[in-house]
Amino acid sequence: MSANDSSVFDHRYRAFLFDMDGTILNSIAAAERVWAAWAERHGLDVEAFLTTIHGARAIDTITRQALPGIDAQAEARGITEAEIADVEGVVAIPGAVAFLNSLPANRWAVVTSAPSALAQRRLLAAGIAPPAVMVTAEDVARGKPDPACYLLGAQRLGVSMEECLVFEDAPVGIRAGVASGADVIVVTSAHRAPMHTEHPMIDSYEGVHAQADDAGYLRLLRR
DSSP, X not given: OOTTTSOGGGOEEXXXXXXXXXXXXXXXXXXXXXXXXXXXHTTOOHHHHHTTOTTSOHHHHXXXXXXXXXXXXXXXXXXXXXXXXXXXXXXXXXXHHHHHHTSOGGGEXXXXXXXXXXXXXXXXXXXXXXXXXXXXXXXXXXXXXXXXXHHHHXXXXXXXXXXXXXXXXXXXXXXXXXXXXXXXXXXXXXXXXXXXXXXXXXXXXXXXXXXXXXXXXXXXXXX
């Protein structure tokens, strides 16, 4: 079902799948500090380059640059180490902590392009308890916009993809959610400019809440 067919607020879901950066926490300042330094070292147009980093795995971002004579795997490891060391300013999206804490533990997962160690570090820095189910960069051979990460998240929760609602913020993640067969809702709190999308949007989690019924389904409701 697409957002054009029915609103996510009129549907029941077996599970919610959340991207991390920009969706349940804001790590833009920290990420851009690390990536700007990397781009400057490699002679890239920093401002233009930073528009391409969000939502993608580090290895995919680096590989896309096609820089001669670099070891993309080693560069990605270096980026991850720098990002783990720098979590200054990493905060939860407004209302996210209470919203996530309200969900049944077996009915939601984080599906992120970040490596596991970085995901854990940022979640804890933002005051978000890591969920029982997480899909991280190491778990898939192809990153977003490939849907493999979301398909794996649903599989680990034991639900069908069509019964999931994906929460995303970045174009590559939105494309991954759509390609997986799930409904998608876009979180705009971390956006610096208006976003044009066919999908429903929420600015933060302060205007919504989740309701679980006796059959184990979740509903997303406006306050």
